[in-house]
Amino acid sequence: MYRGLVDGDKMSKFLRRFGYVRNIAKLQSNSKSSTNITEGLKTFQRYIGINATGTVDDLTWITMIKPRCGNKDIRIQRRKRFILQGSRWPSRGLSFRIIKYPTAFPRQFVEIELSKALRLWSDASSLTFEHRKKRDKFTDRETDIQISFEIGDHGDTEPFDGPGNVLGxxxxxxxxxxxxxxxxxxxxTKSLEGVNLFQVAAHEFGHSLGLEHSNDPEAIMAPCNNVYRRTRFGFDSDYPKNIRDLFGRWEGGVWQSIPDNLDTALSWSNDQTYFFKGMYYWKTIRFTLQPGYPRKxxxxxxxxxxxxxxxxNLDAAFVYSxxxxxxxxxxxxxxxxxxNREFRGQIEHDYPQFVINWLRITNKITDALQWINGKTYFxxxxxxxxxDHVRQKVEDVNPPFPRLISDWWLNCNQTNSNHDSTFSDIPYITKLYTRPRRYVVESERNRCRKECVGLCFRIIPFLLLVSVMFH
Structure with missing residues (x-):
């Protein structure tokens, strides 16, 4: 147990605010409330990598009262430096404007540090950022990221709490x-005193670009990673895959020896992508075709x-969530x-099995993929x-599944242009060009080329796989 004074009310507020305890106000009894808080405390302890006792020890309480980001920690996953939230910007060229400056920090330093924090992300991706300094009521409405320094309750249901605690x-x-x-x-800036603006901004802009918190304490996206580092602050060798999935830094070319009309494609997290046709497959690493292929x-x-x-003739090859x-x-x-290793991976002994016994989907599966939100689509x-891989069934939501690809992936039905946030991560692939031995995909928002829909139905999952790597 913690030897100092633990503020029980502050602890429960912390667990609620950062997503470890939900709907506590709806509980009917004190015993249920106490159980919910204990389980939330265990979840938090697992998140920070200590023994999940459900009681407050020194490290638990010290971590709770550290200055940190105000976003929820949300999902508990294996230790990863970058966890994709799911939504992304439709364009690679983004604009930002500082609409309210801090009262006690020079304006020129604010602009330098915030621009430097955004440059950290643009250097690691294909994104570019335009700083819009001149105020204009027309361009303001179109500015992508608006930045402000606020006090207390500032109108977004997430009030600030004064010095320390929540920084942004x-x-x-x-x-x-x-x-x-x-x-x-x-x-x-560049001081062990106070709060380093560059490091906090680099973290918050990660959220602005679609990343959630990481439970790796050394990662940029760790909730409490705000202590000034004299040494280089940035990414290390494990960042590229997830950032490239979200923002894209595509390196590759055209493969003259891969045939048209492929059956399906498979992508692994080690940058290896496999293309299948008939009894053969081809392998690329970062879209560079490897010698010695095709192989059986x-x-x-x-x-x-x-x-x-x-x-x-595979119908689908995918990593299941x-x-x-x-x-x-x-x-x-x-x-x-x-x-998931070529030449080492083997089909497990109790396979094959019947698709219908697994998925309970009566229609023939024509392709499948795991999207960047961590969910599997068939x-x-x-x-x-x-x-829903937890309940092991098709998700029970409204509108129900199955849904039309044309409405929800191609956005051809303009009445569905305002999807709820669950589907905001889905790209709108609207132009398809097929040329000898290559595919080129372009994405536009809220537009559709009707003449390509029939062809897209046949190979849309393959195109989405390519689209992830292009973007």
Missing amino acids: HAFFPQYGGDAHFDNDEYWT ISEGFIGLDESKFFTG GDQKTYFISGALFWRLNE FSSNVYYRY
Whole structure:
């Protein structure tokens, strides 16, 4: 137990504010409330990587009262430096404007530090940022990220609390991307005193660009990562994959030896992408075709052969969100790989199994993918399903699944242009060009080219895979 004085009310407010305890006001008894707080405390302890006792020890309380970001910690996942929230900006060229400066920190230093923080992200991606300094009522409405230094309750239901504690917060792209900083903080630059504006801004802009908190204490997106570092502050070697998924830094070219009309494609987190047709596959690393291909599928993915009732022509190859293993679907059957490694991974002994017994989807699966929001989508002709891997069934939501690809992925139905936030991460792929031995995809928001819809129905998941890497 903590040897000092623990403020029980402050602890429960902390757990509620940062997402560890939900709907506590709706509980019917004190015993249920106490149980909810205990479980929330255990969840927080697991998040910071200490023994989940459900009681407050020194490290638990000290971490709770540290200055930190005001955004919720939300999801507990394996330790990752960057966790994708799901929504993204439709354009790579973003604008920002500082609409309210701090009262006790020179304006020129504010502009330098905030621009430097945004440059940290642009250097790691294909994004560019335009600083709009001149106030204009017309361009203000179109500015992507508005930045302000606020005091207390400033109109967004997340009030600041004076010096210390919450330093700032920012909204994900689907909610506007604005970033707010607490004006009451003692903002500094290159000093061990006060709060380092550059490091806090780099963190908050990560939220503005679509990243959630990380439970790695050394990551930029760690909730409490605001102590000034004399050494280089930035990304280390494990950042590229998730940032590239969200913002894109595509390096590659055109592959003259890969045929048209591929069956499906598979992408792993090590930048390796595999393209399948018939009984053969091709391998690329960062979209560079590797020598020695095509190979037989059974060579690289051991056991996916006739002895396991596979006769070629995969319908889907994807990493399933439920266990992060690779699955293959062909017709009514599916197979699971025991590890995501070429030449090492083998089809598990109790496969194949029937797709309908797993997914409870009666329609034939024509492709599948795990999207950047961590959810798995299954496609069948012109409709799709979103799968709940926790409950192991198609998600039960309104409007129900299956849904039309044309309405929810291509945005052809203009009446659905204002989707709720659940679907704000879905891209609108509207132009498709097929050329000999290559595909080119362009994305536009709220527009659709009707003439391409029929073709998109057939290969939309493959295009989405390519689209992730292009963007």
